[in-house]
Amino acid sequence: MSGYQSRQNAINAVNNYKRTTAPLNFTETPPTEVFGSNVFSEKVMRKMLPKDIFKSIKKTIKHGTKLDPAVADYVAAAMKEWAVSKGATHYTHVFYPLTGLTAEKHDGFLSPDGEGGAIAEFSGKLLIQGEPDASSFPNGGIRTTFEARGYTAWDVTNPAYILENPNGTFLCIPTCFVSWTGEALDKKTPLMRSSQAMNKQAQRILKLFGNDNGELVVSNAGPEQEYFLIDRNFFFSRPDLLVSGRTVFGSKPAKGQEFDDHYFGAIPRRVLSFMMDVEHELYKLGVPIKTRHNEVAPGQFEIAPLYEQSNLATDHNQMVMTTLKTVAKKHGMACLLHEKPFAGINGSGKHLNYSLSTPSLGSLYDPGDTPHENAQFLLVCAATIRAVHKYGKLLRAVVASAGNDHRLGANEAPPAILSVYLGDQLTSILNQIKEGKVSESKCKENLKIGVDTIPPLPRDAGDRNRTSPFAFTGNRFEFRAVGSNMSIAGPQVALNTMVAESLDYCATKIEEITGGDCKKLHDAVEQVIRDIMKEHEAVVFNGDGYSEEWHKEAEKRGLPNLRNSAEALPVLNDPEVIELFTKYEVFTERELDSRREIYLEQYSQTLRTEAAVCIKMGTTQIFPAAVRYQNELAQTCANLKAIGKDSVSLTLDDVTAKLRGLQTSLTELESILAKEDFADALEEAKYLCYTLLPAMGKVREYADALEEVVADDLWPLPSYQEMLFIK
Structure with missing residues (x-):
C-alpha cells in the first residue's frame, strides 16, 4: 500500500468510524460492579x-x-x-x-x-x-x-x-x-526477593521509633503509562513501525507540538471511545485506573492507576500494556509503546511513583504537618538520598534500552545524570540538620488568585520539577527515567535493594550510637542525617536538569553521566553492584551476569533490526520513489528544452545529489551491519552504538531531505503529519 493510498484509507476510517462492539452501558452495570x-x-x-x-x-x-x-x-x-x-x-x-x-x-x-x-x-x-x-x-x-x-x-x-x-x-x-x-x-522473582530485603531493614528503622507492630513494610508503585495511537492503515504501511516500533525515517511536519495545544486538550472521539473500552477491560481485572488525558506530543496519551503494592502494580502494568495494544485493534488503531516512535517530538516514559508504607502508618515518605519534627520521615528520606547518590549508576543501568536512549536527556525526559529533587521545604529542613539547628519548616499556604468567587486553594510547600529524574513529590519519590515499553520490575528491584542497604546502614549506625538507650535516639538520628547530607548532598539538585550549566555542574560534583546503554549496562557487573545484590540475596553473581549479557544482546539485536529495516525501506521504497520523481523531472526538463523554455534543472540536480547521497550511505550502512566478529556482547554493543547508529542517521538525513522535495503522490510512506494528526 502506498503512502498516498494509506492516507486515503485512514481518512475514510476516521470519517466512517463505527464501533465494532455494542456501546458500554454503565447505567445498566455500574463500574463498581464491573x-x-x-x-x-x-x-x-x-x-x-x-x-x-x-x-x-x-x-x-x-x-x-x-x-x-x-x-x-x-x-x-x-x-x-x-x-x-x-x-x-x-x-x-x-x-x-x-x-x-x-x-x-x-x-x-x-x-x-x-x-x-x-x-x-x-x-x-x-x-x-x-x-x-x-x-x-x-x-x-x-x-x-x-x-x-x-x-x-x-x-x-x-x-x-x-x-x-x-x-x-x-x-x-x-x-x-x-x-x-x-x-x-524472570522479572517477578527478584522483585519479591528485593521486597523481602527492604522489609527486613525497614523493620529495624520502625523498631527504633517504637513502630514494631509486625506489619509488613511494602514498596508501592504507581506507573504513569504514556503511549501513542495511530491509524492501523498507517501502521501497516510503515515497515519500520511494524518491525522495530519506531520510525527510522520521517521529516519534521509543518506543525509539531510547538503550540502546546494537544496537552490536556479535548480527547478525540475515536480515542476517547478506545480509552473507555480499555478502562472497562481493566476494571474487570481489578486494575485501579484513575487518570486519562492527552499528553504533550500530538497523537500521544497517558493512562495512570492509583498506588498499589509493587508486585501487584507490576503485574497490573503488564496487563495495561497488553490491553492497550489489543483494544486499539478493535478501534482501527495501533498503540505504540516505544520510547521514541517519532523523532523531533516528545517520546514516551513511564513515570514510576515509588514509596514505602505499612497499613497503619501509611507512606513512610509522608512528611506530616510538621516535617521538621518528623524524625522517622527525615531519616527514611535521608537514607533514600544516600542510596541514589551511592548507586546512581545502577539506577541508570536499570532504565537502559535502545529505545530509552533516544529519550533520556531530550527536552521531554530527565537527563541521564541521576540527581534528586527535594523541593524548598525538605531541602531547608535537611540543610538545617546539616548545620546543627532545626527550628522550622515551610508551611502550606493558600493561593491568591484575585477572583472573589473562587474559594481559597491550598498551595503545596514546594513546586514540582519535571526535569529531575528522581523527584520528591509530597509523599513519594517519582522516578521519571523509566521507559514506556519497560517492565517496572527492574527499577523497583534496584530501588528496593538500594534503599534496604541505606536503611541497614542507618539502623546500624543509630544502634551503635545509642547502645540501646532510647534517650539517645533523637541525637543519634540527627547525627546520622547530618553525616549523610554532608557526604551525599552532591546528588541533590533543585534546578533545571535540561540546562547545559547543570551538565557542567554535575561533572564537577562527580555525578556520572552514562549517555547510552553501551555505557550503562556494564554497571550490572561493577563490584559494588554485585556486593549489593548478593549481600541482600536479591541476585546471585551468576544471575546478575546473565542479565548484563541478555540486555546487551537485546540492545544489539534492536539496533541490527532497525538497521536492516532502514536498508530495506531505503532500497526498495524510498530510492525507487525518488528515482521515479527524478525521471519525471528529467522528462520535464527535456520537454521544456525542446520548446525553448527554462527547465527545472536545478531541482533535478538537487534530487540527483540527494539520491546519490542516499545510495552511498545505504552502501556504507550495509557494510557496517555485516560485521559480526566480536570478542563479546559489550564490544558488539559499543560498535553498533558508536558506528552503526551514526550511519543510520546519515541514511535518514538523505531520505528525509528527499521526502521534502519528492512529489507527494509518489512518496511511499505515510508522513509524520498524517500519522500524528489523523485520528
Missing part, C-alpha cells in the same frame, strides 16, 4: 474457602508468612470452580521472562472420565508448580539448549484472574519463573 469481577479476589476466597484455609492464605498475603502447602488443594478446587463458572476451559501460569513481555502456556481443565465423558480437574500440585521450557527464553548462559527444564511457581500474594476472548475465557495464575537450579529467569 471492578474486579474477573478476579479471584479476597472477597471471592472468603466466600468459597473454609475459614481456616482462608485465614492461612490471608496470613501469607498480609504478613509474608510461609505458605502452608496443605491449603493448595482447597484453593485449587475453589479456583477451578470459580473459573469454570465464568466459562473457563483452560488455565495458564502467567510469568514474565527477561523478554520484558508476558508469557503463558495454556492447559485444559478437562480430563477423560473413562466412561466416554470428561470432568474438570485442577489439583493443588498443578496450582503450585508448572513446567514450561526454560531454554528458549533469554537466560544469559544460565540454561543451555539441551538443558530445558524450568519451573513456574505460584505467587500467592497476587490474585488469579480471568481473561476474556471472543471465543471463551481462561484462568490466569501469576507465577515466578526459575530454572532447574532455582535461579531467577
Whole structure:
C-alpha cells in the first residue's frame, strides 16, 4: 500500500468510524460492579474457602508468612470452580521472562472420565508448580539448549484472574519463573526477593521509633503509562513501525507540538471511545485506573492507576500494556509503546511513583504537618538520598534500552545524570540538620488568585520539577527515567535493594550510637542525617536538569553521566553492584551476569533490526520513489528544452545529489551491519552504538531531505503529519 493510498484509507476510517462492539452501558452495570469481577479476589476466597484455609492464605498475603502447602488443594478446587463458572476451559501460569513481555502456556481443565465423558480437574500440585521450557527464553548462559527444564511457581500474594476472548475465557495464575537450579529467569522473582530485603531493614528503622507492630513494610508503585495511537492503515504501511516500533525515517511536519495545544486538550472521539473500552477491560481485572488525558506530543496519551503494592502494580502494568495494544485493534488503531516512535517530538516514559508504607502508618515518605519534627520521615528520606547518590549508576543501568536512549536527556525526559529533587521545604529542613539547628519548616499556604468567587486553594510547600529524574513529590519519590515499553520490575528491584542497604546502614549506625538507650535516639538520628547530607548532598539538585550549566555542574560534583546503554549496562557487573545484590540475596553473581549479557544482546539485536529495516525501506521504497520523481523531472526538463523554455534543472540536480547521497550511505550502512566478529556482547554493543547508529542517521538525513522535495503522490510512506494528526 502506498503512502498516498494509506492516507486515503485512514481518512475514510476516521470519517466512517463505527464501533465494532455494542456501546458500554454503565447505567445498566455500574463500574463498581464491573471492578474486579474477573478476579479471584479476597472477597471471592472468603466466600468459597473454609475459614481456616482462608485465614492461612490471608496470613501469607498480609504478613509474608510461609505458605502452608496443605491449603493448595482447597484453593485449587475453589479456583477451578470459580473459573469454570465464568466459562473457563483452560488455565495458564502467567510469568514474565527477561523478554520484558508476558508469557503463558495454556492447559485444559478437562480430563477423560473413562466412561466416554470428561470432568474438570485442577489439583493443588498443578496450582503450585508448572513446567514450561526454560531454554528458549533469554537466560544469559544460565540454561543451555539441551538443558530445558524450568519451573513456574505460584505467587500467592497476587490474585488469579480471568481473561476474556471472543471465543471463551481462561484462568490466569501469576507465577515466578526459575530454572532447574532455582535461579531467577524472570522479572517477578527478584522483585519479591528485593521486597523481602527492604522489609527486613525497614523493620529495624520502625523498631527504633517504637513502630514494631509486625506489619509488613511494602514498596508501592504507581506507573504513569504514556503511549501513542495511530491509524492501523498507517501502521501497516510503515515497515519500520511494524518491525522495530519506531520510525527510522520521517521529516519534521509543518506543525509539531510547538503550540502546546494537544496537552490536556479535548480527547478525540475515536480515542476517547478506545480509552473507555480499555478502562472497562481493566476494571474487570481489578486494575485501579484513575487518570486519562492527552499528553504533550500530538497523537500521544497517558493512562495512570492509583498506588498499589509493587508486585501487584507490576503485574497490573503488564496487563495495561497488553490491553492497550489489543483494544486499539478493535478501534482501527495501533498503540505504540516505544520510547521514541517519532523523532523531533516528545517520546514516551513511564513515570514510576515509588514509596514505602505499612497499613497503619501509611507512606513512610509522608512528611506530616510538621516535617521538621518528623524524625522517622527525615531519616527514611535521608537514607533514600544516600542510596541514589551511592548507586546512581545502577539506577541508570536499570532504565537502559535502545529505545530509552533516544529519550533520556531530550527536552521531554530527565537527563541521564541521576540527581534528586527535594523541593524548598525538605531541602531547608535537611540543610538545617546539616548545620546543627532545626527550628522550622515551610508551611502550606493558600493561593491568591484575585477572583472573589473562587474559594481559597491550598498551595503545596514546594513546586514540582519535571526535569529531575528522581523527584520528591509530597509523599513519594517519582522516578521519571523509566521507559514506556519497560517492565517496572527492574527499577523497583534496584530501588528496593538500594534503599534496604541505606536503611541497614542507618539502623546500624543509630544502634551503635545509642547502645540501646532510647534517650539517645533523637541525637543519634540527627547525627546520622547530618553525616549523610554532608557526604551525599552532591546528588541533590533543585534546578533545571535540561540546562547545559547543570551538565557542567554535575561533572564537577562527580555525578556520572552514562549517555547510552553501551555505557550503562556494564554497571550490572561493577563490584559494588554485585556486593549489593548478593549481600541482600536479591541476585546471585551468576544471575546478575546473565542479565548484563541478555540486555546487551537485546540492545544489539534492536539496533541490527532497525538497521536492516532502514536498508530495506531505503532500497526498495524510498530510492525507487525518488528515482521515479527524478525521471519525471528529467522528462520535464527535456520537454521544456525542446520548446525553448527554462527547465527545472536545478531541482533535478538537487534530487540527483540527494539520491546519490542516499545510495552511498545505504552502501556504507550495509557494510557496517555485516560485521559480526566480536570478542563479546559489550564490544558488539559499543560498535553498533558508536558506528552503526551514526550511519543510520546519515541514511535518514538523505531520505528525509528527499521526502521534502519528492512529489507527494509518489512518496511511499505515510508522513509524520498524517500519522500524528489523523485520528
